[in-house]
Amino acid sequence: MAQRIASETLAERVCNGDPRAMARLITRAESGERECRAALAALYRRTGRAHVVGITGVPGAGKSTLVSQLARTIRETGRRVAVIAIDPSSPFSGGAILGDRIRMSDLVQDPGVFIRSMATRGSLGGLARPALDAVDVLDAGGFDLVFIETVGVGQDEVDVVRAAHTTVVINAPGLGDDIQAIKAGILEIADVHVVSKADRPDANRTVRELKSMLMMSMPEAPDAWQVPVIPTSSETLSGFDELLAALDRHREHLHGSGEIDVRRRRIASTRVVKIAEEIVRESFYRAHPDRIETMIERVVERELDPHGAALELLATVKERIRYDEQAV
Amino acid sequence: MAQRIASETLAERVCNGDPRAMARLITRAESGERECRAALAALYRRTGRAHVVGITGVPGAGKSTLVSQLARTIRETGRRVAVIAIDPSSPFSGGAILGDRIRMSDLVQDPGVFIRSMATRGSLGGLARPALDAVDVLDAGGFDLVFIETVGVGQDEVDVVRAAHTTVVINAPGLGDDIQAIKAGILEIADVHVVSKADRPDANRTVRELKSMLMMSMPEAPDAWQVPVIPTSSETLSGFDELLAALDRHREHLHGSGEIDVRRRRIASTRVVKIAEEIVRESFYRAHPDRIETMIERVVERELDPHGAALELLATVKERIRYDEQAV
Numbered sequence: 001m002a003q004r005i006a007s008e009t010l011a012e013r014v015c016n017g018d019p020r021a022m023a024r025l026i027t028r029a030e031s032g033e034r035e036c037r038a039a040l041a042a043l044y045r046r047t048g049r050a051h052v053v054g055i056t057g058v059p060g061a062g063k064s065t066l067v068s069q070l071a072r073t074i075r076e077t078g079r080r081v082a083v084i085a086i087d088p089s090s091p092f093s094g095g096a097i098l099g100d101r102i103r104m105s106d107l108v109q110d111p112g113v114f115i116r117s118m119a120t121r122g123s124l125g126g127l128a129r130p131a132l133d134a135v136d137v138l139d140a141g142g143f144d145l146v147f148i149e150t151v152g153v154g155q156d157e158v159d160v161v162r163a164a165h166t167t168v169v170i171n172a173p174g175l176g177d178d179i180q181a182i183k184a185g186i187l188e189i190a191d192v193h194v195v196s197k198a199d200r201p202d203a204n205r206t207v208r209e210l211k212s213m214l215m216m217s218m219p220e221a222p223d224a225w226q227v228p229v230i231p232t233s234s235e236t237l238s239g240f241d242e243l244l245a246a247l248d249r250h251r252e253h254l255h256g257s258g259e260i261d262v263r264r265r266r267i268a269s270t271r272v273v274k275i276a277e278e279i280v281r282e283s284f285y286r287a288h289p290d291r292i293e294t295m296i297e298r299v300v301e302r303e304l305d306p307h308g309a310a311l312e313l314l315a316t317v318k319e320r321i322r323y324d325e326q327a328v
Numbered sequence: 329m330a331q332r333i334a335s336e337t338l339a340e341r342v343c344n345g346d347p348r349a350m351a352r353l354i355t356r357a358e359s360g361e362r363e364c365r366a367a368l369a370a371l372y373r374r375t376g377r378a379h380v381v382g383i384t385g386v387p388g389a390g391k392s393t394l395v396s397q398l399a400r401t402i403r404e405t406g407r408r409v410a411v412i413a414i415d416p417s418s419p420f421s422g423g424a425i426l427g428d429r430i431r432m433s434d435l436v437q438d439p440g441v442f443i444r445s446m447a448t449r450g451s452l453g454g455l456a457r458p459a460l461d462a463v464d465v466l467d468a469g470g471f472d473l474v475f476i477e478t479v480g481v482g483q484d485e486v487d488v489v490r491a492a493h494t495t496v497v498i499n500a501p502g503l504g505d506d507i508q509a510i511k512a513g514i515l516e517i518a519d520v521h522v523v524s525k526a527d528r529p530d531a532n533r534t535v536r537e538l539k540s541m542l543m544m545s546m547p548e549a550p551d552a553w554q555v556p557v558i559p560t561s562s563e564t565l566s567g568f569d570e571l572l573a574a575l576d577r578h579r580e581h582l583h584g585s586g587e588i589d590v591r592r593r594r595i596a597s598t599r600v601v602k603i604a605e606e607i608v609r610e611s612f613y614r615a616h617p618d619r620i621e622t623m624i625e626r627v628v629e630r631e632l633d634p635h636g637a638a639l640e641l642l643a644t645v646k647e648r649i650r651y652d653e654q655a656v
Contacts, residue, residue, distance in 0.1 A: 317645070
């Protein structure tokens with residue numbers, strides 16, 4: 001019988017750049033295994049080097065093809081790149097049509113590229129906590145850039161993308177009006193705007209519209225970051241050098257302006273809150289099932305209101321934490 | 329100076345069917361005011377009569393127009409209907425084009441219809457807790473049907489829709505492949521499938537495809553609920569009587585089969601967990617800012633890992649609860 005490798009050993013191998021150890025540790029983090037928490041905590045001290053880039057956009061914007069091509073552009077500069085895909089329509093996450101998979105096969109075979117898809121639905125703790133644990137693993141593993149790719153439509157998805165140093169929003173020319181309205185909701189989180197499918201005749205109009213929208217909200221300070229709008233085409237392969245240059249320039253801006261500290265605090269805050277929420281959910285779904293069942297029955301029978309029940313639940317969390325600490 | 333009406337008084341007026349009191353109490357619940365919690369707890373005992381229907385679908389499926397027409401169909405039977413819209417592209421939530429607002433104006437003037445939009449982004453506690461508080465208010469207020477309308481793409485949105493007795497998924501003919509992939513993620517939560525825009529020539533194909541997908545996953549038990557696929561057209565106004573009949577039939581099925589108890593427990597569970605999560609987030613963002621700031625700084629400096637910080641945060645929640653109870 002194959003012996004299970006301790007998470008601490010995996011963490012050491014991760015720091016030596018072993019991609020298989022990264023994949024395994026991410027799997028343990030994703031499934032919420034308690035055993036790997038100490039290893040992740042140790043690993044955390046080795047992070048902070050990678051440029052973490054969140055990439056979002058509406059479905060149909062050609063986001064995944066764009067990320068593949070951007071990854072190739074990065075590889076041409078010799079840097080290593082990892083992609084965490086939590087977009088259900090992404091070819092990385094399993095939503096691919098055959099053509100996508102064929103176009104991606106060169107990436108999958110390149111050891112300087114790490115691709116990881118993560119399940120989004122039905123996971124107990126939401127997608128943020130495991131995705132951001134995965135960022136740590138890949139950061140400690142020596143990747144220069146780590147992309148988090150998602151569809152920016154749910155709150156949890158937006159939280160994940162905002163837990164990056166640089167946020168890229170992908171826009172497509174000619175999507176319907178009601179989709180544009182959703183896009184408006186994520187307009188303001190962009191550090192870099194991309195208009196994909198720039199080979200299409202209506203792309204220029206989208207670029208102009210975005211630029212004029214941005215003009216209205218531009219900060220006045222002369223040293224403020226000016227959000228660029230970059231047209232790219234996965235057909236003609238144009239715009240990707242410019243996009244990578246914009247990412248690098250934004251990183252320099254973050255460090256030069258001190259904005260990086262603001263972002264780091266925001267990222268740390270998101271992570272702490274998401275983990276705390278997950279512990280609360282675990283207390284609900286995994287600990288003391290009998291007690292929880294009785295409590296829910298009282299809520300259903302209207303003997304107890306939901307807020308009162310939530311307070312009762314939180315009172316049990318402390319016990320749960322103690323149990324956790326003994327188990328580790 | 330106008331005196332502020334106590335939430336307890338509003339709750340009494342809600343139970344007497346006063347729509348303005350409902351609107352005000354929902355606003356207080358939405359903003360997370362602690363003062364209204366006791367009133368909501370009291371109100372909770374008066375709930376359980378309304379048929380709560382979650383309606384979701386991808387953007388562009390014509391969901392809002394459909395909900396408007398369905399509301400009219402319900403009014404023709406004399407029943408009262410409330411709509412809680414948490415879809416950023418919905419005309420109820422402010423994403424309307426002018427035509428939508430004109431088409432809806434008859435509903436807005438009808439006292440048997442209550443329409444409420446809720447903000448989705450940036451709210452501290454997510455959208456589930458305030459939306460489900462609003463359901464309680466409208467249920468206690470005597471509405472026969474309460475719709476929760478959202479875009480089924482984020483986890484929080486899906487949770488809200490699943491916290492209904494009956495879940496309707498709106499499909500549109502001829503949407504792109506990558507949108508279909510997302511749709512697949514919400515396929516299995518439907519009690520009733522609708523194909524909107526049934527006047528379009530490709531609608532029949534979508535109906536057939538959905539039916540064959542459902543055939544494959546149909547349960548074998550002879551008394552199990554058979555998920556219907558109902559074509560509707562907001563152009564020709566066809567299919568809405570059938571859709572309302574399906575909602576009524578599903579409600580009868582829930583009560584006849586005892587499935588209603590399963591759903592009620594699921595709804596209660598969702599609510600308790602969402603409220604507990606919100607209390608945790610409040611502890612983070614509102615209580616002890618200095619202490620939290622120091623903690624985050626230690627995470628940024630990698631002296632403390634995020635999981636350790638989450639445990640520290642949860643230890644402060646208990647203090648926070650005590651503070652809450654004193655404040656009420």
